[in-house]
Amino acid sequence: MVLARRAISRAVIVFAVMAAGLAMAAAARAADRPVFDLSEQQLSALERYRSEPGDKAFAASAGGRFASESGLASLTVAVRSALQSCDAGIRDPRNRCIIVDVNGTMLDPALQYAQIFRIDPTQTRQPLPLADLNPGVDTWRALQGYRAKRRHKAFAMNLGGAWARAWDAASPGEAAREALSACNEQERAEDTPCFLYGLDDRMADAGDLQLMPDGTVTGLPAPREGMSN
Known part of the structure; x- marks a missing residue:
């Protein structure tokens, strides 16, 4: 069986609130760290910086540079000073620093990437x-229903709000094909292709998902033909 996206009814208001909370929590977890790995030296400096008083900002680069400014009465000045200190002596503008933390709170991943894209458009x-994937309430609701479905089953979605699920299929491959086909047929999938988010009891880890340059998302790998378990 295949079920595609449908509208939310008033009967699911309570669930919608719970699902929205889960989505916000997932996004918050993604914002707990920079979008690139910090060195031990950077992490130590970040920890010291967070104990400083006043308006403050922490700048860092993927190449290991860092600088912070704190104790000021203006966050704007703190941001500017941290970036100026961090960028001092850099010759290649693509290696410039970005602000990763303001006033002890890690900057949202989207805002970190916005800075990176401005520094180096090739990125x-x-x-x-x-990692900050935040499905809408309708998709979260559909995912909860998916977990109760019988194998073989699959859940497909895209970044624009489309989703579809298939269950009682003869094989994982059949379930995946049905879910992806139903999802991609929706109007919301015209510009953003669907990807496989669930296959039987396995769910994709948002930390492993990537948006590729061609607009596709690397979801769960499609099962091999003939696969039945």
């Missing part, structure tokens, strides 16, 4: 991690 043509 917009690289795979983009989707």
Whole structure:
């Protein structure tokens, strides 16, 4: 059986609130760290910076540079000073620093990437991690229903709000094909192709999802033909 996206009814208001809370929590977890790995030296400096008083900002680069400014009465000045100190002596503008933390709170991943894209436009043509994936309430509701479905089953979705699920299929491959086909037939999938988010009891980890330069998302790998377990 296949079920595609449908509208939310008033009967699911309570669930919608719970699902929205889960989505916000997932996004918050993604914002707990910079979009690139910090060195031990950067992490130590970040920890010291967070104990400083006043308006403050922490700048860092993927190449290991960092600088902070604190104790000021203006966050704007703190941001500017941290960036100026961090960028001092850099010759290649693509290696410039970005602000990753303001007043002890990690900057949202989207805002970190916005800075990176401005510094190095070629990064917009690289795979983009989707650690902050935040499906809408309708998709969260559909996912809860999917978990109760019988195998073999699959859940497909895209970044524009489309989703579809298939269950009682003869094989994982059949379930995946049905879900992806139903999802991609929707109007919301015209510009953003669907990807496989669930297959039987396995769910994709948002930390492993990436938006590729061609607009596709690396979801769960499609099962091999003839696969039945």
